[in-house]
Amino acid sequence: xxxxxxxxxxxxxxxxxxxxxxxxxxxxxxxxxxxxxxxxxxxxxxxxxxxxxxxxxxxxxxxxxxxxxxxxxxxxxxxxxxxxxxxxxxxxxxxxxxxx
Numbered sequence: 001x002x003x004x005x006x007x008x009x010x011x012x013x014x015x016x017x018x019x020x021x022x023x024x025x026x027x028x029x030x031x032x033x034x035x036x037x038x039x040x041x042x043x044x045x046x047x048x049x050x051x052x053x054x055x056x057x058x059x060x061x062x063x064x065x066x067x068x069x070x071x072x073x074x075x076x077x078x079x080x081x082x083x084x085x086x087x088x089x090x091x092x093x094x095x096x097x098x099x100x
Contacts, residue, residue, distance in 0.1 A: 007033070 005022040008030075018033040092099065 005031075 003023045005020040008019045008021050010019050019030045022029045
């Protein structure tokens with residue numbers, strides 16, 4: 001029988017969040033849940049988009065581009081620029097620099 005997730009209240013970046021923690025083989029997986037005020041109807045996003053007739057040529061071109069750009073996801077290729085800048089700023093402050 002699979003274990004059920006547990007809801008946990010956690011403060012991240014100056015506000016409280018609800019996280020569903022679920023046990024896995026070697027640890028826990030956390031999924032950030034949203035409060036009702038954070039969830040909007042899809043109509044708010046998509047109703048203003050006009051219906052557009054897409055030609056077969058345009059659809060074929062879009063599929064071709066998608067196929068050309070498809071690849072495997074490698075998280076090592078990505079960098080958290082915010083975290084890097086924040087660490088640099090903290091190190092500058094530690095070193096006594098006033099140029100921030």
